[in-house]
Amino acid sequence: MTASTLAPDEVPYFDIADPTFSVRSEPVRAARDGGWYARTNYGLAVLRHAEVNELLKDRRLVQGSARWPERNGVHGGPFADWWSKTLLNLEGADHTRIRRLLTPAFSPKLIQRLTPSFQELAHELVDGFAERGSCEFIGEFAEPFAAQVLTIMLGMPRSEWRTLARWSGDLGAALAVTIRRDIDRVHAALEGLYGHADTLIADRRRSPGEDFVSRLVAAQTEQDRLTEAELRNAIVLLIFGGMDTTRNQLGLALHTFTQHPDQWRLLAERPELGKPAVEEVMRVNPTTTWITREAAEDLEFRGLRIARGTTVHLFAEAAGTDPAAVPDPGFDITAERGGHFAFGGGVHYCLGHAVARADMAIALPVLAARLRALSLAGEPLAMPISGNTGFLRLPLAFSALRR
Numbered sequence: 001m002t003a004s005t006l007a008p009d010e011v012p013y014f015d016i017a018d019p020t021f022s023v024r025s026e027p028v029r030a031a032r033d034g035g036w037y038a039r040t041n042y043g044l045a046v047l048r049h050a051e052v053n054e055l056l057k058d059r060r061l062v063q064g065s066a067r068w069p070e071r072n073g074v075h076g077g078p079f080a081d082w083w084s085k086t087l088l089n090l091e092g093a094d095h096t097r098i099r100r101l102l103t104p105a106f107s108p109k110l111i112q113r114l115t116p117s118f119q120e121l122a123h124e125l126v127d128g129f130a131e132r133g134s135c136e137f138i139g140e141f142a143e144p145f146a147a148q149v150l151t152i153m154l155g156m157p158r159s160e161w162r163t164l165a166r167w168s169g170d171l172g173a174a175l176a177v178t179i180r181r182d183i184d185r186v187h188a189a190l191e192g193l194y195g196h197a198d199t200l201i202a203d204r205r206r207s208p209g210e211d212f213v214s215r216l217v218a219a220q221t222e223q224d225r226l227t228e229a230e231l232r233n234a235i236v237l238l239i240f241g242g243m244d245t246t247r248n249q250l251g252l253a254l255h256t257f258t259q260h261p262d263q264w265r266l267l268a269e270r271p272e273l274g275k276p277a278v279e280e281v282m283r284v285n286p287t288t289t290w291i292t293r294e295a296a297e298d299l300e301f302r303g304l305r306i307a308r309g310t311t312v313h314l315f316a317e318a319a320g321t322d323p324a325a326v327p328d329p330g331f332d333i334t335a336e337r338g339g340h341f342a343f344g345g346g347v348h349y350c351l352g353h354a355v356a357r358a359d360m361a362i363a364l365p366v367l368a369a370r371l372r373a374l375s376l377a378g379e380p381l382a383m384p385i386s387g388n389t390g391f392l393r394l395p396l397a398f399s400a401l402r403r
Contacts, residue, residue, distance in 0.1 A: 012038040014045060016313070017177050022385035023289040023317045032318050036302060043311030045290070049325030049338075051302065052314045056291065056345030060299045063089050063348055064292035064311050073180040078187050083174070085229070086237050087351065095347065101226050102234055102351060105215035110153075111358045113210070117152050118359050121145060122366040123403050130370060130400035134377050137394040138251050141367075146246035149359045150239055154200060155211030167192045168243035175388055190236070197235040212238065238352065245356050248287035248390025253277075253364060255394060256285045257374060260331050264374050267333060271365035277333040278360045279340065283320040284331050286342035287390050290315045316341040371398035 012031035014021060022028070031038045032047040039045070046052050055061060066089040069080040083089060087098050125145055129135040147161035147168075156164075170189035173182040200213045208214040216234060219226055226234070257264040267273050290313040295306050306312070320340045321329040328335070343350035350356075374396060381393035 011035070014038055014040045016040045016042060016045070016386055019384045023315055024385055028315070028318055032322065037304065040313065042313065044306065045313045045315055047315050047318045047322075049319040049322040052291075052316070052319040052341055053345070055293065055301070055312065055314060056341065058299075058301070058346075060295065060297055061293040061312060062091050062296045064294035064313075065089060066294075068175070069179065072177060074183055077183065078190050079171075079174050079183065082190060082233060082236065085233055087234065088237065088348070097224060098226065098230055098234070099351060101219045101224070102216070104219065105212050106352060106354055107215075108354065110210065110212070110215070111354055114152055115358065115362060118149060118362045119366065121148055121152070122363045123370075126366065126370050126400075127403075130402070133400060134395065134397045137254055137396050138247065138391055139393070141363075142247045142250040142254075142394075145250065145359070145363060146243050149246065149355075150242050153212045153242075153355070154235075154239075155204075155209055155213060156196075156200070163192070164196070164239055165243060165247075167196075168240050171240050172244055172388075193236045193239055194232060196239070197232045200235065201231060241350075242352055242355065244388065245287060245352075246359055248388065249282065249356070249360060250363060251391040251394050252285045252287055252389070253281040253360070254367070254374070254396065255376075255380065255391065256281055256331060257368075258376050258396070261374065263331060263333050264368055265372075267365060267368035268372065271369065273333050274361040274365040275357070277364050278357055279337065280331060280333045280335070282342035283326075283337060283340040284317070284329070286316050286320065286340070287388055288342050288344070289317045289386055289389055291341060291344045314341065370401050370403060371396070372401060373397075373399045 012027070012034070014028070014031075028038075028047065036048040036051045037044050037046050046055060066084060069075070069077075069083055074080055087095065087102065090098065122145060125141050129140050135141065143165050144161060147165040148158050150156075150164055151158045151161050167189040170185045171193065173179065174186045176182070179186070201217060204211075204214045204217045208217060213235060216226065216231055257267075263277075267277055293312045293314065295308050295310045295312065298308050299306050319325070320342070323329055325338060343353040343356075375398070376395065377397035378395035380391050380395070382391050383389045
């Protein structure tokens with residue numbers, strides 16, 4: 001009997017709001033071995049590569065996170081308003097139009113031009129702790145690197161990185177199940193980020209440059225243009241999304257490499273493996289462990305009836321390590337793999353993926369070249385391994401080399 005024909009009480013069930021739940025747990029692996037889906041307190045969880053890939057492209061599903069605030073007791077207010085209007089949660093013509101107008105700002109030429117700055121930043125941060133032979137990686141590298149990459153992209157003074165990091169972290173509390181408790185802190189952070197966005201927009205209108213904001217401001221001169229509200233919203237989303245993804249993914253990458261020292265040595269010897277290293281880390285240990293969709297209509301998939309309004313969590317980590325799609329799913333930065341789902345898929349594929357890939361592909365070879373014999377230097381402090389995950393604290397030890 002397949003999972004699609006099991007009685008409801010026979011299908012595996014997970015309480016994914018439980019802070020102790022892990023998408024990498026043995027019960028999840030066992031559920032994936034038994035069938036392609038499980039039930040959760042939020043709806044369905046899709047566990048296998050083939051089904052995740054197909055459902056990400058299924059137009060009968062829409063973005064599923066739009067109602068996150070109200071489902072957690074937040075009805076209205078600044079965050080709920082911003083969240084409902086972000087590109088992440090828009091559908092149809094508005095999504096298509098805004099995505100088209102934002103895409104040129106993420107041009108490969110801009111990213112390539114900024115590559116030397118990103119590389120110098122990585123070396124500069126390592127210089128700050130290399131001689132000690134140890135560091136707290138999140139606070140001393142991942143967070144300042146992610147935040148200062150954003151200041152470079154936005155054409156801001158790098159000295160403002162701590163403010164961006166604090167506000168992004170506070171805004172991130174809105175994506176936890178404790179959003180209602182933290183909503184005042186979330187609103188204060190959103191107000192601060194909007195203020196920064198307004199200052200940047202006004203400055204680039206007076207004196208445009210080659211940075212990301214200048215390119216977005218230029219998009220307003222087109223006939224089908226961004227409104228002022230859409231422009232502000234997009235800049236806040238860039239700061240929040242860019243900060244969160246890079247900081248968390250770098251921490252997860254370094255933790256993964258501590259468990260695979262041979263791969264770390266290989267990356268040091270072959271820096272050209274920086275790009276595949278990013279892809280491999282995001283396959284086995286993504287910060288976005290699931291992608292949320294919602295059924296826009298009653299539908300049937302693989303023999304399973306899914307009612308309109310059902311939340312569908314597509315487990316990116318389980319799909320990326322699915323033996324049916326990756327016969328040897330172990331960590332190997334030289335292996336040729338199929339695509340992973342850490343940046344989502346379909347019409348909602350992450351718009352900023354090229355930036356995240358580029359800055360991490362620069363940072364990882366620098367770190368591997370300079371931090372040899374990498375190991376944990378204490379107990380890490382991790383977020384729950386579900387939803388958007390990462391480390392709050394990651395103490396590392398190493399033998400340092402000069403640049």
